[in-house]
Amino acid sequence: MLKKYLSLLICGSCFCLLTACSSSSNTSSTASADGDAAIGLDDDGALLVGDPNVQNGYNGPDELKDKNTVYFAYNSENIQDSYLGIIQSHAQYLKNNPNARIIIEGHTDERGTPEYNIALGERRARSVARYMSNLGVDVNQLSIVSYGEEKPAVDGHNEDAWSKNRRAVLNY
Amino acid sequence: MFKKFFTVVMLTLFVGTVHAELQIEITGGINExxxxxxxxxxxxxxxxxxxxxxxxxxxxxxxxxxxxxxxxxxxxxxxxxxxxxxxxxxxxxxxxxxxxxxxxxxxxxxxxxxxxxxxxxxxxxxxxxxxxxxxxxxxxxxxxxxxxxxxxxxxxKQKGCFRTKIAYVVYKRGATFPYQLMTSDYDGYNEVPIVKSTQPIMTPVWAPDGKRVAYVSFENRKPAIFVQDIFTKKRTRLSSFTGLNSSPAWSPDGTKIAMTLSKDGQPDIYYYDLTTSSFVRVTADRSIDTEPTWSEDSRTLFFTSERGGKAQIYKFDFATNKVDRVTYQGARNLSAKTIPGTNSLIVITQVNGFRVARVDADGSIYMLTTSSLDESPSVAPNGSMVIYSTVYQGRKGLALVSSDGRFKANLPSSSGEISAPSWGPNVQ
Incomplete structure (x- = not known):
């Protein structure tokens, strides 16, 4: 009970903070060029969006490169004991480097619907963020994004692939 | 050069059949x-x-x-x-x-x-x-x-819907802009690329006028909901709150777009009122609420919620502000869609995997498919057919099933993995 209350509280504070950070986007409810990543029209008339030069990979400290993924059980956001060490080392890095900012990406396997999975992915990312916050990381250094089932790490439609796709990726 | 040659060959083979990206492979019910x-x-x-x-x-x-x-x-x-x-x-x-x-x-x-x-x-x-x-x-x-x-x-004695369009997302592995939002005639002809992005695109849905689509784009490495004119390609950003901006659903009367936002903590249902240009919160529950979908008369929102433990379908009545549970059978029920002209719903139900099913007014549930990775069902405007995404022979693609479950067909594509189909309105 207390734990639930506590997590809600932390969660709430994360949100206030994140909301404050991006207040500009919150107030602009309608059209605005700001944040629109359209870069023009393709030959076939399609609107091209996104920056093709942005690196999709890991942007964090080299020493944590091989320790940046936490895997989850099916339909669960509980962090398994074996991954606590990974999160702890990133937490330590963030405490040592107050200017560093981490982005925790939540992902799911393909089972269930995309819209439900995007919510489940957020719950996983938040679960990691909450643990980091409990470890004393400044919430200003934490942000989360859920990709749901949209960015699988491994292709395939079997448990082997699914187990590698149910994950939170710690990026910077 | 190679591409040009290929195009010429294609034209020779399929004279007059421009962009036949979706084939059809009947898998059940043909002789009935x-x-x-x-x-x-x-x-x-x-x-x-x-x-x-x-x-x-x-x-x-x-x-x-x-x-x-x-x-x-x-x-x-x-x-x-x-x-x-x-x-x-x-x-x-x-x-x-x-x-x-x-x-x-x-x-x-x-x-x-x-x-x-x-x-x-x-x-x-x-x-x-x-x-x-x-x-x-x-x-x-x-x-x-x-x-x-x-x-x-x-x-x-029912309106046909052979002049409708569908929207869907194609994933073209290796392309600079691999996530592509397309529209086509309902049979896959006249495919038109609407958006090509470096990052995922989710949940395209049609405006009732058939001229605009709303969709979720991750182009800024966080989700935002856009509304885009499919002809001019001009668009406006509807929402980019902190957290989730997902699952847009246009009300049949055209005045509102429902969506899932998590800006206030947990994922809840909101709508954007196009007449007052404001966001209105509909649910406030500690568990996941998502996948809003409108009743035909725009007076009720169906949605998926975990408030009872596992995900089931609930409905919010705007007249009474009351929430009622709709589905009871099945381990989980998700992604409800109303079937026009009936009191039934199409859902994704979890029984030996995830399958398209129909829930009738008395709560009974009928499996319509036997596959296991079905998602994103969308119902034809006359209620007769459901288009959905599934995995078929190891690839993600679209499939059709009639609302009575008798007729089944896969729509294999040559152009990539296809998902998130959305059946457009009958605007003729």
């Missing part, structure tokens, strides 16, 4: 529909597509008809598009025949005229229906679909 003889139309040589084969494919795809193979039919169409020898055609076992002409009336103006002739019982030899309409060469596919609409309506 009305037996119908769709005869080759007497066409002006300038018409470069076969109207009767489009009509035949439409009727077959509806699940309500079993068109006989044209090669098995006697050639009995008269110069005016009628049937010369009813007995010969009647012997094939077909209930009715569709026959017609496409003749030139002026420069690039054609008369498309057809008759439906009874072949059995008291209707034998009677012309049940006779229509004509004008078309140019560029609208000839639509004219053929219009023939299908008329024939469908004659039998089912």
């Amino acid at each position: 529909g009305h037996k119908i003889a769709v005869l080759p139309f007497k066409q002006d040589p300038a018409v470069n597509l076969d109207v009767s084969s489009i009509v035949s494919a439409d009727l077959m795809r509806s699940g309500k008809f079993s068109p006989l193979p044209q090669s098995s039919l006697p050639q009995v169409v008269s110069a005016d598009g009628g049937i010369e020898n009813v007995d010969a055609l009647s012997a094939t076992g077909a209930e009715v025949a569709v026959s017609g002409i496409v003749n030139k009336t002026a420069d690039n103006k054609f008369n498309v005229e057809f008759k439906v002739t009874g072949l059995a019982g008291s209707n034998k030899g009677r012309v049940l229906s006779h229509f004509r309409g004008a078309s140019s060469l560029s609208t000839m596919r639509q004219a053929a679909h219009r023939v299908s609409d008329r024939v469908y309506e004659l039998f089912t």
Whole structure:
């Protein structure tokens, strides 16, 4: 009970903070060029969006490169004991480097619907963020994004692939 | 260069069939529909597509008809598009025949005229229906679909939806902009790329006017909901709050767009009121609420919630502000869609995997598919068919199932993995 209350509280504070950070986007409810990543029209008339030069990979400290993924059980956001060490080392890095900012990406396997999975992915990312916050990381250094089932790490439609796709990726 | 060569070859092989990205592979229910003889139309040589084969494919795809193979039919169409020898055609076992002409009336103006002739019982030899309409060469596919609409309506007393469009997302591995939002005719022809992105695109949904789509884009490496005109490609950003901006759903009356936002903590249902330009919160629950979808009269929102433990369908009534649980059977039920003209819902239910199912007003649930990775169901505007995404022979692709579960077809594509289909409105 207390734990639930506590997590809600932390969660709430994360949100206030994140909301404050991006207040500009919150107030602009309608059209605005700001944040629109359209870069023009393709030959076939399609609107091209996104920056093709942005690196999709890991942007964090080299020493944590091989320790940046936490895997989850099916339909669960509980962090398994074996991954606590990974999160702890990133937490330590963030405490040592107050200017560093981490982005925790939540992902799911393909089972269930995309819209439900995007919510489940957020719950996983938040679960990691909450643990980091409990470890004393400044919430200003934490942000989360859920990709749901949209960015699988491994292709395939079997448990082997699914187990590698149910994950939170710690990026910077 | 290679691409150009390839295009030329394709054109030679499929004269007049531009962008046939979706094929159709019937997997169930083909012999249960009305037996119908769709005869080759007497066409002006300038018409470069076969109207009767489009009509035949439409009727077959509806699940309500079993068109006989044209090669098995006697050639009995008269110069005016009628049937010369009813007995010969009647012997094939077909209930009715569709026959017609496409003749030139002026420069690039054609008369498309057809008759439906009874072949059995008291209707034998009677012309049940006779229509004509004008078309140019560029609208000839639509004219053929219009023939299908008329024939469908004659039998089912229900509006056909062969002139509707679908939207979907194609993933083209290795492309610079691999996530591509497309629209096409409901049968996969006339595919038009709308957006190509470096990052995922989710949940395209149509405005009731059929001119705009709303969708979720991760182009800024966080989700935002956009509304885009499919013709001008101009767009506006509807929401980019902190957290989730997902699952947009346009109300049938056109005044609101429901969505899932998590800006206030947990994922809850909101809507954007297009008349007042403001966001309104609908649910406030500690568990996941998502996948809002509107009732036909825009007065009720159905949604998925975990408030009872596992995900089930609930509804919010705007008149009473009350939430009621709708589904009880099945481990989980997700992604509800209303079936126009009925009190039933299409859902994704979890029973040995995730399958398309129908939930009737009394709460009973009927499995419509036997696959295990179904998602994103979208119902045709006349309620007859459901298009959804599934994994078929190791690839993600679209599939069709009739709302009664009898007719099933896969729509394999040559152009990448396809997901998130959305059936557009009937705007004709």
